[in-house]
Amino acid sequence: MTIQEASERYQIPMEVLRTYERWGLCPEAGQAAGERRYDGRDLERLSLILTLRDIGFTGEETERYMRLLERPGTEGDRLRMLEEKRAAALADIHARERQVERMDYLRHQLRKRQETHRK
Known part of the structure; x- marks a missing residue:
């Protein structure tokens, strides 16, 4: 699904989607006609990003958490956060x-x- 479709269907603010893309945490995802395509894994990550925002994480803290999530053995760091x-x-x-x-x-x-x- 496209960024617009993801935003509309799941009520995800466009700024969150653009920030997610800017972080580059999803290089394996497909592109169609120069537009990023969101899959189930992306939607899970975006849901986590929204949760982190809702519980008071700053943008920088959210990015750090999401980058840690990509690396094995970082459960302790994420738990500390x-x-x-x-x-x-x-x-x-x-x-x-x-x-x-x-x-x-x-x-x-x-x-x-x-x-x-x-x-």
């Missing part, structure tokens, strides 16, 4: 939880004052 991203996400969640707790405290204080003034 995922663990680092997970730790950062958890730290962000905990920081947000502390913010919510502070907001709840302030809301509680305001409601308490409102009740005092009504009496």
Whole structure:
């Protein structure tokens, strides 16, 4: 399938498809009339790229992960990348939880004052 067909059928942004092509991770894939043809393996990789983007990987991190994927014995490196991203996400969640707790405290204080003034 062509880049346009892949984009439309699988809702993959054209920028992702163009970046994927620019990385050159798919030299074995066919070309027809000067246009790249996407196969099942490409679609699996593109799905992984979209997942990595969705979980917060930068473009550079995504490219590094995908290049590691092409080399045998890099599972440890890829796992470390995922663990680092997970730790950062958890730290962000905990920081947000502390913010919510502070907001709840302030809301509680305001409601308490409102009740005092009504009496």
